[in-house]
Amino acid sequence: MPKDMLLEIKDLEISLLVESHMVNIIDNVSFDLKFGEVIAIVGESGCGKTVTSQAIARLLPRELKILSGKILFYSKIDERVLDVCKLDPKGKTIHYIRGDQIGMIFQEPMSSFSPVYTIGNQICEVIRLHQKVSKKKARNISIELLDTVGIPNPVAAVDQYPHEFSGGMRQRAMIARAISCNPSLLIADEPTTALDVTIQAQILVLLQELQKEFGMAIIFITHDLGVVAQISHRVFIMYMGKIVEEGSVHDIFHNPKHPYTENLIHAIPKLGNLRERRRLVPIRGNVPSIFDELHGCAFHPRCKFFMPDKCDVHFPKCKHLTSNHSVWCYLYE
Numbered sequence: 001m002p003k004d005m006l007l008e009i010k011d012l013e014i015s016l017l018v019e020s021h022m023v024n025i026i027d028n029v030s031f032d033l034k035f036g037e038v039i040a041i042v043g044e045s046g047c048g049k050t051v052t053s054q055a056i057a058r059l060l061p062r063e064l065k066i067l068s069g070k071i072l073f074y075s076k077i078d079e080r081v082l083d084v085c086k087l088d089p090k091g092k093t094i095h096y097i098r099g100d101q102i103g104m105i106f107q108e109p110m111s112s113f114s115p116v117y118t119i120g121n122q123i124c125e126v127i128r129l130h131q132k133v134s135k136k137k138a139r140n141i142s143i144e145l146l147d148t149v150g151i152p153n154p155v156a157a158v159d160q161y162p163h164e165f166s167g168g169m170r171q172r173a174m175i176a177r178a179i180s181c182n183p184s185l186l187i188a189d190e191p192t193t194a195l196d197v198t199i200q201a202q203i204l205v206l207l208q209e210l211q212k213e214f215g216m217a218i219i220f221i222t223h224d225l226g227v228v229a230q231i232s233h234r235v236f237i238m239y240m241g242k243i244v245e246e247g248s249v250h251d252i253f254h255n256p257k258h259p260y261t262e263n264l265i266h267a268i269p270k271l272g273n274l275r276e277r278r279r280l281v282p283i284r285g286n287v288p289s290i291f292d293e294l295h296g297c298a299f300h301p302r303c304k305f306f307m308p309d310k311c312d313v314h315f316p317k318c319k320h321l322t323s324n325h326s327v328w329c330y331l332y333e
């Protein structure tokens with residue numbers, strides 16, 4: 001793995017085990033992430049974004065299996081590159097990596113905090129699991145963290161329960177907990193989806209500021225292409241367990257190649273002048289089920305450029321347009 005890489009995923013395949021047969025969920029996914037880089041993984045619901053991130057932390061539910069591929073991660077404790085796929089999912093190494101080096105935030109903070117302990121207790125618990133500090137010191141660190149993520153009056157907030165926080169404040173508290181051990185990677189899985197637009201914008205700004213301050217890399221997962229321009233350097237468009245286009249934010253927004261990417265762009269709501277406001281174009285059709293046996297490019301039933309006997313036979317090869325802009329589509333073969 002190159003020296004500046006934190007994470008490199010190579011040909012990852014994940015399947016769902018149903019009654020002795022396998023259904024492919026993640027198919028040949030490869031991407032990488034440099035230290036301090038922010039990437040976005042974008043696709044509609046059901047495309048495999050969460051499963052991919054669960055695999056990185058080896059938090060896959062039991063019925064999902066990593067069939068092949070590599071997830072190479074630079075572990076700062078060992079100062080070497082580990083293949084996360086090869087680690088025992090219940091073992092010490094992944095346990096350390098998860099708490100110390102990979103922080104995670106999710107869509108619904110209510111379900112990730114226990115309702116019966118104070119916010120402070122739940123942040124302290126994580127701190128004390130990975131750092132040898134006294135209870136008092138951990139509490140002080142928690143207060144500092146709550147302050148860092150913009151929670152007003154952190155000295156009082158530390159003793160409050162999750163239900164006493166608003167949705168936006170809970171999301172901030174979850175971010176505080178996720179960064180408490182100064183992780184080299186933060187995985188943010190739809191962190192703003194449950195929030196209204198104003199709070200969503202504030203959380204995005206907060207993530208950006210924290211990224212600058214602490215220098216961690218971020219994998220930002222969202223179904224909403226509209227929020228990624230502000231935060232990420234590179235974008236990976238995912239459809240039905242495969243990456244179909246990757247590029248810089250500029251490539252994806254100004255020179256999108258895959259018909260699916262274009263559809264995602266047209267589905268972004270635009271704020272602003274009423275007269276300039278254009279109609280939102282929903283993407284026709286739905287994401288198919290993993291049980292639909294689709295051959296070729298899985299987007300073909302929804303694609304206006306569908307070429308029979310081509311798109312529905314084999315998945316297209318990767319077309320490199322520039323050094324970091326690639327697309328998987330027969331339109332460019």
Ligand SMILES: Nc1ncnc2c1ncn2[C@@H]1O[C@H](COP(=O)(O)OP(=O)(O)O)[C@@H](O)[C@H]1O
Pocket residue numbers: 016025043044045046047048049050051052061063064289290
């Ligand atoms: N534990 C599971 N059991 C069965 N199917 C699952 C499980 N987790 C995810 N899936 C399926 O895998 C696909 C990808 O899911 P997911 O990664 O959650 O999508 P996304 O996060 O992009 O919305 C979906 O079709 C989903 O139904």
Ligand SMILES: [Mg+2]
Pocket residue numbers: 046049050051189190
């Ligand atoms: Mg998801």
